[in-house]
Amino acid sequence: MGCNHEAIELMHKYLDGDLTKTEEANLRLHLENCESCQQHFHELKRTITWIQSTERIEAPQDFTQKVMAKLPKERKRVSYKRWFKAHPIITAAAIFFILMFSGIFSAWNQDNQLVVSKQENLVIDGDTVIVPEGVTVSGDLLVKNGNLKIDGTVDGNVTLINGKLIDSSIDGKGLMASVGEVNGEFKQVDQVFEWIWYHLKNIFRSIFSFGEL
Amino acid sequence: MDLMIKEKIKQVKKGDQAAFADIVTFFQNKIYQHCYRMLGNAHEAEDIAQEAFIRAYINIDSYDEGRKFSTWLYRIATNLTIDRLRKRKPDYYLDADIKGTKGLDMYSLLQADNRLPEEEVENLELQSYIHQEISELPPKYRSIIMLRYLEEFSLKEISEILDIPLGTVKTRIHRGREALRKKLRHV
Numbered sequence: 001m002g003c004n005h006e007a008i009e010l011m012h013k014y015l016d017g018d019l020t021k022t023e024e025a026n027l028r029l030h031l032e033n034c035e036s037c038q039q040h041f042h043e044l045k046r047t048i049t050w051i052q053s054t055e056r057i058e059a060p061q062d063f064t065q066k067v068m069a070k071l072p073k074e075r076k077r078v079s080y081k082r083w084f085k086a087h088p089i090i091t092a093a094a095i096f097f098i099l100m101f102s103g104i105f106s107a108w109n110q111d112n113q114l115v116v117s118k119q120e121n122l123v124i125d126g127d128t129v130i131v132p133e134g135v136t137v138s139g140d141l142l143v144k145n146g147n148l149k150i151d152g153t154v155d156g157n158v159t160l161i162n163g164k165l166i167d168s169s170i171d172g173k174g175l176m177a178s179v180g181e182v183n184g185e186f187k188q189v190d191q192v193f194e195w196i197w198y199h200l201k202n203i204f205r206s207i208f209s210f211g212e213l
Numbered sequence: 214m215d216l217m218i219k220e221k222i223k224q225v226k227k228g229d230q231a232a233f234a235d236i237v238t239f240f241q242n243k244i245y246q247h248c249y250r251m252l253g254n255a256h257e258a259e260d261i262a263q264e265a266f267i268r269a270y271i272n273i274d275s276y277d278e279g280r281k282f283s284t285w286l287y288r289i290a291t292n293l294t295i296d297r298l299r300k301r302k303p304d305y306y307l308d309a310d311i312k313g314t315k316g317l318d319m320y321s322l323l324q325a326d327n328r329l330p331e332e333e334v335e336n337l338e339l340q341s342y343i344h345q346e347i348s349e350l351p352p353k354y355r356s357i358i359m360l361r362y363l364e365e366f367s368l369k370e371i372s373e374i375l376d377i378p379l380g381t382v383k384t385r386i387h388r389g390r391e392a393l394r395k396k397l398r399h400v
Contacts, residue, residue: 012387052362055340059262064234067237068230
């Protein structure tokens, strides 16, 4: 057995606990006969003992407190994130409703201009829309942020948002019959919730009409 | 102890930050010592050891509970020390060898005025001499020698901590032992 390589290789295997029975016997036999290898083996074992006997170093006294003070304070955020991850459908529904209602509300709040659906024969006087006498307006009529006075005939639905219907016949007798005529549904909207309801109905109606197509 | 640590980790994963304090207290000396031996000075050791615990906390969700927590923690700490050693600028240390001389450092040029009693000197000298020799090993040998003989990890655990094959760990520990033997044989 060559001293320089094989025996030293076996010594390291022994120190790592990788030696087989035969190899151990070989190493023992060699060490008995070879003084320089004995010395080498002794030095290796002594080196390990020395490394193990070196003093232990301890962390500074306030180490834990320092670490804890530096930890990110994100417990709340983490728990929210976890909740959202666990309930994706509720999260999506909540986001949908927030966006939808904020859209409708802002539309309600921002538009204070008079809006009239595009039809011929309408007379606009300030913030009052007049359907003149003897005139027939065909199609649906929409008036927003203004008053409506019907002296003629509307051949369709009438929607009045955020405004008043001015009754020209002061005695209130037979509006439909004598003065103005609406050949369709008449709707007046002047509350936020009605406004939302109106929008929802529109959305559903458009979904339905898509379905019909 | 392992059971206690496992329980604490579960609590930390649930968001209980206070439970992490017990984990830090339990491992602080080991991790600090490891960093100190790798870096060779107290200031950097504290810095890196703290960073290792903070990283462990932030990434606690990626820790696989089927494995040993200490190997995972040592892996973070070892990677950080190796990064720090790489980034280190060539600095001048008092205990670094002066070029062109053998074993002569800046300390030997400073006046030694307060001598300790003979015996203490001998004991201290041996201790610090061994430390000195260990710290002069290349980091790849040093980390393995320390993990094996100071931290008492198995070779397989060391290969997990350092993310290198078991065969490489064996080759390096052989070379590390031989290098130290040569340095310490005349003591």
